[in-house]
Amino acid sequence: MAKILIVEDNALNIKLFCDLLTAHGHQCETVTDSRTALDSARRFSPNLIITDIQLPHVSGIELIRLVRADEALAMVPIMAVTAYSAPGDEERIRGVGANAYVTKPISVTRFAQTVEDLLAGEGQEKSGPGTGAASEGQ
Ligand code: MN
Numbered sequence: 001m002a003k004i005l006i007v008e009d010n011a012l013n014i015k016l017f018c019d020l021l022t023a024h025g026h027q028c029e030t031v032t033d034s035r036t037a038l039d040s041a042r043r044f045s046p047n048l049i050i051t052d053i054q055l056p057h058v059s060g061i062e063l064i065r066l067v068r069a070d071e072a073l074a075m076v077p078i079m080a081v082t083a084y085s086a087p088g089d090e091e092r093i094r095g096v097g098a099n100a101y102v103t104k105p106i107s108v109t110r111f112a113q114t115v116e117d118l119l120a121g122e123g124q125e126k127s128g129p130g131t132g133a134a135s136e137g138q
Pocket of ligand 1: 008052055056
């Protein structure tokens, strides 16, 4: 069982994602207003954050930046979900710190597999020295 925070402004997607995650035995918490996402994440302390990119107020890109800059949340895997997929988008989204990128409409199988991979610690190809192996004595 993992704790997964979903940041998404579309009610149907929230229901779909949450039903899927719950069916896989996970606990989900949802945030529809991205302005409160960082606070919710700090409180909920998720094992994974799933965020939409097209969000009012604070965009998914900006939210990923904020999470990566947050001391307590910086290492939490992030899966970006987006309907908008222009050339260069994936690089941009991964560039700010997302570990995985899934396009809408989602494939249920791919969505579930990506979640499990991220929870298993895969997909974090950008991990530098010191990640994974614990830094001794620090
Ligand atoms: Mn949206």
